[in-house]
Amino acid sequence: MADMLSGLAALGDPNLLLLIVLTTLAGTIIGVLPGLNATTGAALLLPFTLTMDPVSATVMLATIYGSATFAGSITAILINTPGTSASATTCLDGYPLARDGQAGRALGVATLASTLGGFASIVFLFMAAPLMARLAYDFGPPEYFALTLFGLSMLATIGGGSAIKNLMAGAFGVLLSTVGVDLLTGVERYTFGTHALYEGVGFVPVMIGIFGIAELLGQSTQLHVVREIIAMKAAKLPDMADFRRIRKTILRSTGIGTFIGVLPAEGATIASMISYNEARRWSSNKANFGKGEIEGIAASEAANNAAIGGSLVPTLALGIPGSPTAAVILAGLLAQGIQPGPTLFAEQGEFLGVIFAGLLLANVLFLIVGLGGAPIFARITTVPVQILWPLVFLFSIVGAYAIRQSVSDIFIALGFGVIGFAMNRTGFSVVSLAIGLVLGVMVEQRLGQSIAMFRGDWWMMFQRPIALVFFALTCAALFGPALKALIFKRKAML
Amino acid sequence: MPAHNPRALIPLLIACSLALFAIGWSFTFKDVPPFLIRGFQPAAFPRLISGLILLLSVLAFIELKHHEFRLEDAQLEPLAPAFWRSLLMLAGFAALLGLGDLLFALMVATAGVSFIWGERRVLVLIGLGVVAPVLVFVLFDQLFEVRFPRGFLLDLYYR
Structure with missing residues (x-):
């Protein structure tokens, strides 16, 4: 509690306060711009954060995450195009409502649900902190290895594509992480005598490539898409009747969103889809879903914002990204020299307190931005792609260069832009690649430390209860879906 | 299918x-x-x-x-011609970068991508191809103290 209070006190710093306000506005703009999302936004802003102190950098990335996810609802409602994939289900009811002349009502519901969902999940994150801090002392290299392995196994369930392809992409990311001089032994691996590869393949150029430049190439295939934009005067908070209708949905969806967010590698998109389905299942207005039902908007928006706080739990507490954007935040933390994990909660409570407090403030700002600025932000959606994307390209290239001031990093970003586009097109998850790259170094180091700890008798890792639990969870994540399908098939045959 | x-x-x-x-x-x-x-x-x-x-x-x-x-x-689905042209522009950017000046390569690429994607207004193309790259370079140089690799255009700036 003391950490949280000191975090709130730190918000008295006008510089930090200004940063949160500006980042909320920037995140909202990123969220409403066509094709840009929280992950791309965070990846593009990553180079800027390296000049900041760790607290400001983390608050900035986390605020971008929240505000861009929230802003995705503006485009979902007004132009039937989700600003982020997490708002895809918001389109289903938001757009019909907007076409019916009720855009302000739809945006009001989305804003309120986003704020409440986000707020509740940050409180949950704060409540989980002491538990994580206590766990810290039970974690040694074998436990960390098992945990990281579990995080990697969760890549199998990322998105809706093939689990095998997702795992392959993740393994490719892990293999990439072995490029460079091995820190433990000083041996060069896959450097091909190139000095630029001695320090390995940087997270930032790869992320800028797969999230920024790959998206530019993706956008070039959709230049013919025409979007109808619905005009809106002002967003308005739900009246008492509407609030009574959506309050249970917001509560349920916040719970679902937080829970899904906590699961490693799962994110806001899945949370909003499950919440939407649950809202329809429990609603007395089932028939109205998909035609302009405010419960549908509330479910989607409360869940996707609640997933943010949830996803930061495994990211900060375990060092396992809870979502694609959390993977970028994790890369930012590592670049700042901060090693996320249970010890972070035990030793740097004040640092986390500022982040929590910053996120709470950002959630309050969503309400102001959503209600007061939505009509202005809605106009930003009209920025032509032929102006927007060349600027994204410009920032991507300069950002990729700026981290290590290396021209090679520009070539890496360009190369991974093309690779990312090809992966997206052939059903391989670029998010898996990013998470594999970030976790690869940790998994190798922790495996090495564990084997050294047990003097080569790696079987002893299975005698550690916490590690055993994570190994069991890894097996369940990898083989559970296949076993389930097999059982259903057997039952159907009987 | x-x-x-x-x-x-x-x-x-x-x-x-x-x-x-x-x-x-x-x-x-x-x-x-x-x-x-x-x-x-x-x-x-x-x-x-x-x-x-x-x-x-x-x-x-x-x-x-x-x-x-x-x-x-x-x-x-076949890839749109704009995709191939954009890819070619990225390759051109990489070639220009390898040969000479980062700022010049970026100027050509940002205006080029915009042109390929259908922008024909000269002022917008100048804004994207000249003003935006120069502003971004100055921002990174002054605010974040990023030193860009030397080239014929950047030499003029650093002089």
């Missing part, structure tokens, strides 16, 4: 080739004396992961076979 599309196998072949190359190249890594080993030799982990990629490729092949080597509709 035609069955037995050999294109479905291309990503798997690329993955297998990469994994085999990684295993092969790992034999060039130096071994360290036993007292320096932290768990395993430097080549062991990349070999383990490459082996995993090969195993997953086999599983992906079985999965594809189960689905009769079908491709998704989106994968079958």
Whole structure:
């Protein structure tokens, strides 16, 4: 509690306060711009954060995450195009409502649900902190290895594509992480005598490539898409009747969103889809879903914002990204020299307190931005792609260069832009690649430390209860879906 | 959606080739004396992961076979001419960057991408191709103290 209070006190710093306000506005703009999302936004802003102190950098990335996810609802409602994939289900009811002349009502519901969902999940994150801090002392290299392995196994369930392809992409990311001089032994691996590869393949150029430049190439295939934009005067908070209708949905969806967010590698998109389905299942207005039902908007928006706080739990507490954007935040933390994990909660409570407090403030700002600025932000959606994307390209290239001031990093970003586009097109998850790259170094180091700890008798890792639990969870994540399908098939045959 | 599309196998072949190359190249890594080993030799982990990629490729092949080597509709759609032109522009940017000046390469690429995507207003193209790159360079140079690689245009700036 003391950490949280000191975090709130730190918000008295006008510089930090200004940063949160500006980042909320920037995140909202990123969220409403066509094709840009929280992950791309965070990846593009990553180079800027390296000049900041760790607290400001983390608050900035986390605020971008929240505000861009929230802003995705503006485009979902007004132009039937989700600003982020997490708002895809918001389109289903938001757009019909907007076409019916009720855009302000739809945006009001989305804003309120986003704020409440986000707020509740940050409180949950704060409540989980002491538990994580206590766990810290039970974690040694074998436990960390098992945990990281579990995080990697969760890549199998990322998105809706093939689990095998997702795992392959993740393994490719892990293999990439072995490029460079091995820190433990000083041996060069896959450097091909190139000095630029001695320090390995940087997270930032790869992320800028797969999230920024790959998206530019993706956008070039959709230049013919025409979007109808619905005009809106002002967003308005739900009246008492509407609030009574959506309050249970917001509560349920916040719970679902937080829970899904906590699961490693799962994110806001899945949370909003499950919440939407649950809202329809429990609603007395089932028939109205998909035609302009405010419960549908509330479910989607409360869940996707609640997933943010949830996803930061495994990211900060375990060092396992809870979502694609959390993977970028994790890369930012590592670049700042901060090693996320249970010890972070035990030793740097004040640092986390500022982040929590910053996120709470950002959630309050969503309400102001959503209600007061939505009509202005809605106009930003009209920025032509032929102006927007060349600027994204410009920032991507300069950002990729700026981290290590290396021209090679520009070539890496360009190369991974093309690779990312090809992966997206052939059903391989670029998010898996990013998470594999970030976790690869940790998994190798922790495996090495564990084997050294047990003097080569790696079987002893299975005698550690916490590690055993994570190994069991890894097996369940990898083989559970296949076993389930097999059982259903057997039952159907009987 | 035609069955037995050999294109479905291309990503798997690329993955297998990469994994085999990684295993092969790992034999060039130096071994360290036993007292320096932290768990395993430097080549062991990349070999383990490459082996995993090969195993997953086999599983992906079985999965594809189960689905009769079908491709998704989106994968079958031909790529728009704008995509190929944009890709060419990126290649041109890389070539210009390799030959000379980062700022000049960016000026050509940002205005070029915009032009390829249909922008024809001269002022907008100048804004994107000249004003925006210069502003971004000045911002990074002054605010973040990023020093850009020398070239004929950047030399003018640094002078």
